[in-house]
Amino acid sequence: MPETLLEVKDLECPRPKGDPIFSHINFSLREGDILIVQGRSGSGKSTILKCLSHLSIYHGEIRYRGKTPKQYGVPYYRTRVLYVPQRASLLPGTPRDFMSAVMSFGSYTKNDGEKKRKGTAPGIAHETIELAESWGIDEELWDRNWSNLSGGEMQRIALAIAVGMRSAEILLLDEPTSALDPDTASSVEDFLRSEIKSSDSNLKALVWVTHSEEQGKRVGTRFIHLSPEGIQEDSESAV
Numbered sequence: 001m002p003e004t005l006l007e008v009k010d011l012e013c014p015r016p017k018g019d020p021i022f023s024h025i026n027f028s029l030r031e032g033d034i035l036i037v038q039g040r041s042g043s044g045k046s047t048i049l050k051c052l053s054h055l056s057i058y059h060g061e062i063r064y065r066g067k068t069p070k071q072y073g074v075p076y077y078r079t080r081v082l083y084v085p086q087r088a089s090l091l092p093g094t095p096r097d098f099m100s101a102v103m104s105f106g107s108y109t110k111n112d113g114e115k116k117r118k119g120t121a122p123g124i125a126h127e128t129i130e131l132a133e134s135w136g137i138d139e140e141l142w143d144r145n146w147s148n149l150s151g152g153e154m155q156r157i158a159l160a161i162a163v164g165m166r167s168a169e170i171l172l173l174d175e176p177t178s179a180l181d182p183d184t185a186s187s188v189e190d191f192l193r194s195e196i197k198s199s200d201s202n203l204k205a206l207v208w209v210t211h212s213e214e215q216g217k218r219v220g221t222r223f224i225h226l227s228p229e230g231i232q233e234d235s236e237s238a239v
């Protein structure tokens with residue numbers, strides 16, 4: 001039986017005024033799961049990822065390997081259950097600055113992943129640059145400001161950083177290929193699926209928001225449909 005990584009009990013995300021965005025969310029995430037999150041625009045798909053990474057206020061309980069984010073310490077928890085936003089355009093500086101800053105944080109360096117790597121430049125591993133290159137990202141883009149990158153370049157670099165940190169067991173992916181051409185999207189999908197299956201990888205499960213029914217069917221192992229009343233788990237993709 002695959003190990004349970006994340007347990008979510010009675011999760012509710014309040015709005016400042018009015019009804020909650022969603023409530024009564026219960027599910028477990030196990031090793032090997034690629035959980036596809038579907039739902040109408042505005043149903044709260046991005047918000048649920050932010051709750052799972054402890055970035056949005058929520059009621060209810062989230063446990064990762066039996067402990068709450070606060071028991072781990074939220075910064076450390078976020079390196080293990082890592083949110084990859086749809087857009088990184090609001091970040092200051094360059095991707096290289098960002099990666100160097102992240103890797104200098106105590107919450108990151110206490111992960112084992114850091115000890116295994118060899119950097120080619122301060123705070124950035126060659127394998128991370130190579131991974132991005134395999135998705136068509138020239139190394140010079142790591143030194144360009146985030147605000148001057150295209151949506152697709154941002155997505156690939158943000159994903160390469162998330163994977164390259166090698167700290168996360170769970171990635172929370174918010175439409176990670178929405179700005180990519182079909183060939184590059186397929187290459188990203190193949191890579192992530194093989195990482196989940198590989199015993200050498202730290203990565204054990206994905207929560208993946210997508211509007212694409214085809215993509216959901218290609219990559220998903222489980223499917224949930226989100227609405228204000230809660231979630232419904234389906235046996236297959238049903239956008």
Ligand SMILES: Nc1ncnc2c1ncn2[C@@H]1O[C@H](COP(=O)(O)OP(=O)(O)OP(=O)(O)O)[C@@H](O)[C@H]1O
Binds near residue numbers: 021039041044045046
């Ligand atoms: N900080 C906030 N304060 C108040 N309401 C918010 C906030 N962030 C999001 N919302 C609202 O919560 C709802 C869910 O937003 P969310 O971005 O999670 O939806 P989504 O399902 O990801 O949408 P889409 O498919 O369009 O990306 C929306 O009605 C949105 O306007």
